[in-house]
Amino acid sequence: MLEIKGLKVKLEEEDKQILKGVDLNIEPGTVHAIMGPNGSGKSTLSYVLSGRDGYEVTDGAASLLGEDVLEMEPEERAAAGLFLAFQYPVEIPGGGNMTFLRTAVNAQRKARGEEELSAGDFLKVVREKAKSLKIDADMLKRPVNVGFSGGEKKRNEILQMAMLEPKMCILDETDSGLDVDAMKLVSEGVNALRSEGRAFLVITHYQRLLDHIKPDVVHIMADGKIVKSGGPELALEVENNGYADILAEVA
Amino acid sequence: MALAQLKTDATEARLAGAVLPEAAAWANEARASALARVRQMGLPTKRDEYWKYTDPTTLTAVDAPEAALFVNDEGPLFADVDRLRIVFVDGVFDPEASDDLQSEGVEVERLSDAMQADIHWVKDIYGVLEARGQKPVERPLAALNTALATDGIVIRATAKVTKPINFIYLHQDVASDAVLHNVGKVVAGAEVTLLETGPAAARFSKQLEVDVAEGGTFHHVRAQGRDHERRAITHCFARIAANSSFKSFTLTFNGVLTRNECVLEIMGDDAVAHVAGACVGDGKDFHHDDTVFVTHDAVNCESRQVFKKVLRNGATGVFQGKILVKEGAQKTDGYQISQSLLLDDDSQFQAKPELEIYADDVACSHGSTSGAIDETALFYLRSRGVALADARNLLTLSFLAEALDEIEDSTLADALRDRLEGWLARHS
Numbered sequence: 001m002l003e004i005k006g007l008k009v010k011l012e013e014e015d016k017q018i019l020k021g022v023d024l025n026i027e028p029g030t031v032h033a034i035m036g037p038n039g040s041g042k043s044t045l046s047y048v049l050s051g052r053d054g055y056e057v058t059d060g061a062a063s064l065l066g067e068d069v070l071e072m073e074p075e076e077r078a079a080a081g082l083f084l085a086f087q088y089p090v091e092i093p094g095g096g097n098m099t100f101l102r103t104a105v106n107a108q109r110k111a112r113g114e115e116e117l118s119a120g121d122f123l124k125v126v127r128e129k130a131k132s133l134k135i136d137a138d139m140l141k142r143p144v145n146v147g148f149s150g151g152e153k154k155r156n157e158i159l160q161m162a163m164l165e166p167k168m169c170i171l172d173e174t175d176s177g178l179d180v181d182a183m184k185l186v187s188e189g190v191n192a193l194r195s196e197g198r199a200f201l202v203i204t205h206y207q208r209l210l211d212h213i214k215p216d217v218v219h220i221m222a223d224g225k226i227v228k229s230g231g232p233e234l235a236l237e238v239e240n241n242g243y244a245d246i247l248a249e250v251a
Numbered sequence: 252m253a254l255a256q257l258k259t260d261a262t263e264a265r266l267a268g269a270v271l272p273e274a275a276a277w278a279n280e281a282r283a284s285a286l287a288r289v290r291q292m293g294l295p296t297k298r299d300e301y302w303k304y305t306d307p308t309t310l311t312a313v314d315a316p317e318a319a320l321f322v323n324d325e326g327p328l329f330a331d332v333d334r335l336r337i338v339f340v341d342g343v344f345d346p347e348a349s350d351d352l353q354s355e356g357v358e359v360e361r362l363s364d365a366m367q368a369d370i371h372w373v374k375d376i377y378g379v380l381e382a383r384g385q386k387p388v389e390r391p392l393a394a395l396n397t398a399l400a401t402d403g404i405v406i407r408a409t410a411k412v413t414k415p416i417n418f419i420y421l422h423q424d425v426a427s428d429a430v431l432h433n434v435g436k437v438v439a440g441a442e443v444t445l446l447e448t449g450p451a452a453a454r455f456s457k458q459l460e461v462d463v464a465e466g467g468t469f470h471h472v473r474a475q476g477r478d479h480e481r482r483a484i485t486h487c488f489a490r491i492a493a494n495s496s497f498k499s500f501t502l503t504f505n506g507v508l509t510r511n512e513c514v515l516e517i518m519g520d521d522a523v524a525h526v527a528g529a530c531v532g533d534g535k536d537f538h539h540d541d542t543v544f545v546t547h548d549a550v551n552c553e554s555r556q557v558f559k560k561v562l563r564n565g566a567t568g569v570f571q572g573k574i575l576v577k578e579g580a581q582k583t584d585g586y587q588i589s590q591s592l593l594l595d596d597d598s599q600f601q602a603k604p605e606l607e608i609y610a611d612d613v614a615c616s617h618g619s620t621s622g623a624i625d626e627t628a629l630f631y632l633r634s635r636g637v638a639l640a641d642a643r644n645l646l647t648l649s650f651l652a653e654a655l656d657e658i659e660d661s662t663l664a665d666a667l668r669d670r671l672e673g674w675l676a677r678h679s
Contacts, residue, residue, distance in 0.1 A: 075636050095652070103641070
């Protein structure tokens, strides 16, 4: 699904190398988690993959279903099936949430040469999916993320993911700012989307989220590289002993 | 030669050959005293403080510069709204193209007819509100309009009028130079909505004087279109009585020069006065100026000024807005915001927000910002699959939404939003 080879990335504005050779291969139907201390490059990886400005790829490659994603515009990556759930979802005053969702869904369908969804069909699907995420009619009507609580914003991200039906989902610290109940709700939303043809990359600081979204593979990232990979037990090790032991071990 | 002499000469040049339309004695007098005001003040030049950011030369010149007609297939604005259509072609009322002037709860009359009557309610408003509005800031072009206006409509609402009145200003002559003066009166407890649409003329001088009596409501929604080369100087003078409400919104597309002056005087307690505007401008020759003056002269009144401008490819926007709270106007709630979205480095926005307060128990706030499109928001939209141009348009509309929200009637607001989307699509 997603294949990253020797990816090296620096900041455009300053000569600072953030990713120093990341290798990652994510198979369809699997959930990978990336954990790591602050500043290890986890969020940078998610931004580079989704096409945010400000980063320069100095070496390496990343492909989604065999296609070079690094050459694509952000909207092309989205249409190709990539989705990033933001750590800090952006507020867009003045634009209704529902209208935004429909614009996004139809923009992607159009880009893929599919027929656009009618207003009626769209409404039916969105209501059903919103209900399972406990997103009420008012939240759908309000401007995108404006005045939403932290939990509401993250639920809204998952709703977008559910509507856009991406193939490769990247969740950037989706657990930050969530209380226990909200984390459960968000995790259920993610788990409902797990399927044979879809893969997940879950970026998190804490093992807690991985209790709910059970990963197949856990990677530890430090100083711009993946330093260790293993099964779910690796996350537990981090939870119990912190990163220090692992970092000392690979150093 | 002294500046004062230059000004006098320019003013006399403009007035030479001007013919004041003849009518009843009171009307002749109103025009003559307006003419005297023009002579006394002199027409504005760029050296005047109030015209520092907008060059009035083409507005005061003897001959109006031509303006090409803009043709598109958008059809008339507010076509779905049941409204009383009053059509002007290049500033001349066209009875054939207009609806019958009879409408429930409102008297509608051509200005020239009203001015023939020896006694008419218009006498107490025509040129009267304009003259009041000359202090503390002189507005000679408004006085010029009062003196020379060749046409116009007067409306007097006597009940809650359900059907909006729509002044439709068609522009068909590339060299038209129109001077229109409309007058409105809302009697106690009455309510009316006035819509104004269209580019009007190559050069358009237009004034609206409105008197809102106790408990009255006046809604005003205007769309200044679309012809790129047109020029307009408009004035709105409103006198607002106790418990009454005045709400005005203007959307401006294109036009090489637009100056909209709005002068509101709140005279009675517990009244509300809102004035808002959105404009979109594309190109170095686009210049748009909102000049607003709100006077609070009563207790417990609310005023709002909300102005948003989208400027691209070297366009210029100007906002001069003032709130004056007179002595004794306690419990005033005054708000003013002017914001611009600059889509490139060449475009510019000049803002002069002013507060002058002589009462000690008031809440007045004002703000002004200029900014570019938020790159994070742009990335957010694109990461959801929205193409770059569409994402920009979406964020532009979202910027303007706060001004459009000032329009109470959602049907009218939606119609304007559609036009904005069309404009953005054509200009992206």
